[in-house]
Amino acid sequence: MSANTKIVVLRRKELLYTGIFAALGVLFVLLLLMLLLPGKDTDVSSGTPDSPDGTAAAEMPDNVADVSTGAVADTGNTYIPGIYTTELILGNETVNVEVIVSDHAITSVSLADPSETLTTMYPLLESTMESLNDQLCEMQDPEQVTYSAETRYTSLVLLEAVKASLEKAKPKATPEATGAPDATNAPAASPNVPKADINPAA
Structure with missing residues (x-):
């Protein structure tokens, strides 16, 4: 039991x-x-x-254009405020050159998340970009940038990508202002940024 x-x-x-x-x-x-x-x-x-x-949805100030929709800001501005990138091809690697602008000035120029492989293959890339950033933020003119002989090719390639990004940042005339037909659906011409074939030591 x-x-x-x-x-x-x-x-x-x-x-x-x-x-x-x-x-x-x-x-x-x-x-x-x-x-x-x-x-x-x-x-x-x-x-x-x-x-x-x-x-x-991120709210933007009234004087800032929405780049994704192709809206155009006040044409009195030098640039449409925002972040603009241009893809740069270096050998088998790619990196985005990022340019941040306000309505009248370049505020920052940098490489967007460069890979470790890229910085190893091109050791002068980041230091050259920092030098360009300092000069462009101070002088605001890519044509006045100076560089040393050892970083000449690297500087030229980076400057071309910066100029391409700045072209994207410039305000375009609206169809109403110019009387031109609306071309917002037309494919945008991509800036001529050739593939860079630079010496890793330069």
Whole structure:
């Protein structure tokens, strides 16, 4: 008799433990759902109802054009404020030359996330870009940039990419102002930036 009682007690303990673990599992799942689901609805005020993925659209000042839509800023400005990139091909590697401009000035020129392979193959690339950044932010004219003989080819290639980015940043005349037909759907002519074949030591 006592043996049968012990077996029943053991089974009840197993059922009790199983029930406790099942309840804890359900509670854990409910807590996860409560934490994750409200997170999607909390920032509704910062997003736009029209955005299909519910993400917030970045608000831009009135004098800044939306480059993605081809909108044109005030034509009295030297540049349309924003970040402009030009892809530069160096051997088998590519890097983006990033130019940041305000309405009247170049504020920054840099390489956008250069790979470790690229900086190893072209050790003067980053230092040359830093020198160009300093000069362009001060003088604002790519034609006045100076460089040493050892960085001549690297500087010339980087300057061509910077000039191509600056061309993208310049405001275009609106069709209403020029009387020209609307060419917003026409493919944009890509700046002539040749592949760079520079010596890794230059």
